[in-house]
Each structure stands twice: as structure tokens, then as C-alpha cells.
Amino acid sequence: MSSFLKGVDQRTSLAGMNRMELLLFTIRGKQLFGINVFKVREVIRTPKISAVPKADPRVVGVSDIRGLTMPMIDLAKALDLEPVDPERYPDTLTIVTEFNSSVQGFLVEDVDRIVHLRWEDILPPPDSLQGVNYLTGITRAREQIVEIVDVEKVLAEVSGFPEGASDEFVDAQKFKTSGHDYFVLGADDSTVARTLLKSTLDKLGIRNKIVNNGKLALDLLKKWADEAEEGVAPPVSERVLMVISDIEMPEMDGYTLTSSIRKDDRLKDLYVVLNSSLSGGFNESLTEKVGANVFLSKWHGEELARAIVHRVDDVSRQNELKEA
Numbered sequence: 001m002s003s004f005l006k007g008v009d010q011r012t013s014l015a016g017m018n019r020m021e022l023l024l025f026t027i028r029g030k031q032l033f034g035i036n037v038f039k040v041r042e043v044i045r046t047p048k049i050s051a052v053p054k055a056d057p058r059v060v061g062v063s064d065i066r067g068l069t070m071p072m073i074d075l076a077k078a079l080d081l082e083p084v085d086p087e088r089y090p091d092t093l094t095i096v097t098e099f100n101s102s103v104q105g106f107l108v109e110d111v112d113r114i115v116h117l118r119w120e121d122i123l124p125p126p127d128s129l130q131g132v133n134y135l136t137g138i139t140r141a142r143e144q145i146v147e148i149v150d151v152e153k154v155l156a157e158v159s160g161f162p163e164g165a166s167d168e169f170v171d172a173q174k175f176k177t178s179g180h181d182y183f184v185l186g187a188d189d190s191t192v193a194r195t196l197l198k199s200t201l202d203k204l205g206i207r208n209k210i211v212n213n214g215k216l217a218l219d220l221l222k223k224w225a226d227e228a229e230e231g232v233a234p235p236v237s238e239r240v241l242m243v244i245s246d247i248e249m250p251e252m253d254g255y256t257l258t259s260s261i262r263k264d265d266r267l268k269d270l271y272v273v274l275n276s277s278l279s280g281g282f283n284e285s286l287t288e289k290v291g292a293n294v295f296l297s298k299w300h301g302e303e304l305a306r307a308i309v310h311r312v313d314d315v316s317r318q319n320e321l322k323e324a
Helices: 008-014 086-091 151-159 167-177 191-203 214-229 254-263 281-290 301-323
Strands: 019-026 032-036 040-045 059-065 068-074 093-099 102-108 110-118 135-141 144-149 183-187 207-211 242-246 272-276 294-297
Touching: 019 093, 019 135, 019 144, 032 135, 059 102, 068 151, 093 110, 093 151, 102 151, 110 135, 151 191, 167 301, 183 191, 183 214, 191 207, 191 301, 207 214, 214 242, 214 254, 242 254, 242 301, 254 272, 254 281, 294 301
Parallel strands: 032 144, 068 102, 183 207, 183 242, 242 272, 272 294
Antiparallel strands: 019 032, 019 110, 040 093, 059 068, 093 102, 135 144
């Protein structure tokens, strides 16, 4: 099964073109689920699993794969579906994933295939389901609906949610943000990431709006640019301190969002931070290629807060020079 994903490293050419590849799989029955191929290291027959006392019930144990010990998560149980009978473990497959600086295995019933899609073909879940489900997107493949699983949320619930910036750090930096009307626009399809980003900005006393994909973010920026042209609002670069965007998102990815910002004369001066749960140097190189100012790996609350404060410092210095 590892050959199923042979050449994943070469697939990075899709990044920056608003395209992605989705690994399709089943958990229970015929319903197809999907996961971004970039998050997948390999697909293997489920190895022997050793139980772990007092582990989260969704963690069925640990396995040793070529010297790497990793937690094994029953994805069916994590999604509140009927869990896999332990006697059937040898009949299942394991999707070995790497994201958020960790490696873990997800038990699934079967793997179908990899499909090549455009991000605009992937829609966010209905608004009525936002925050109460484990999906980051919905699309169609093989003439049926495919549900894209929010594996970041599953992992966060199992291993603990990422910590935000410490109160000590925030208290030491708040004097830089207090008394200023800073505003940050964020975009991320993960409920975990949106929660952490909003919490960090709120702690720093910075007004914010967080949307769940790049298209919504770009639509807002263009709307504000129109208002500036009509003379009813300041230029967007003065109105928005920074844009903080995920890279992998439904409808429009972060690379395409950044490129669109740089191509619009009304928006091109915006400060853009891109972040991703995926490891790999291609993110850093493409961040530079599309014109983003900073790349951050998800999710380190203190690092995120420092990037925000660093931008505040730069703006403060620029304002001081203008006034001098």
C-alpha cells in the first residue's frame, strides 16, 4: 500500500495553483471520506497494536512502524461511528499521517484512490454545521459526495488542544497594542486553528474577523477596497494590520489568496502571514514565491503572538517616522 502514494513529494507542483489531491477512503459502509494527500506519509496494512492503559478511548493503542512508535486512532470512533472490532484490526488499513509536528495512524476500512481536484471544487460545510462537525470541506468524486475529515480537530481532541500564548507574554506585550485600533483578518478551515487565532488576538486586544476560506477573505478585502475608493473608508492597508491565512482551504487556498492580493493595486501592500499544519520546505519556498511576508508552522501560540507583535512594532516605527 505504501506504493499507492509513491511520488507524493513530486505532487508539490500542485501547490500554488489552487489545486490539491485527495486520498479517498471508507470508514464504515460505502460513504467516501477524504484527506489531503500532503498530510499522508503512507498507507499500510494495520500492524500489531499494543494497548495503552488509560489512553483516550479513541486511541486504540500504539504501533511500531520501522522503529517509529506512533498512536493508533480508530477514526470511526473519533467520528462517533461504530468502532472497529479489535478482532478486525488485521483486516483494516492504516493511513499514516504527519501534520502539526506529529505522526499518527488512523484506522480505516479501505482506501479507494487519489483524485486530483481544484480547491474551488471543494466547498466548506454548511453554515448550520460549522463548529459542530468534523468536516473541513465537501466535494464530489466518483459520482458521490465526499466528506473531507478535519483530522486536525480529531488529533487535538485526542492529544490536547494547542496552547495559546502565555498570559505572561501577553501581559508583557499588551502595552504595544492597547490604545490602538488594530484589526486582523484571518482565514482557516480548521475550527481548532480559528479558535486559537481568535483567542490570541482577543488576548492582545486586537479586533479581528476570522473566516473559513480564502475566497471569503478575498471578497471582504475587495469590498473594503471598494469602500475606500468610494471615500467612505480608509485604504485597506491602513485599515487592516495583517492577513493571517491557512494554506490548505476549500474554494481558495492561501497561495492563491496571497497572489490575488499582490495582483490588486488596492491590496498589494497588505502584510500577509501564511501558516500550515504540513511539514516540508516547499511551503516556505512557495510562501516567498507568491509574495507572503511570513510563513508559520501550526500551531505554536507563542510564535503566532510574537509574529503579531512584531508586525505591531513595525507599524509603530513606520508611524513614528511619518510623524517625525
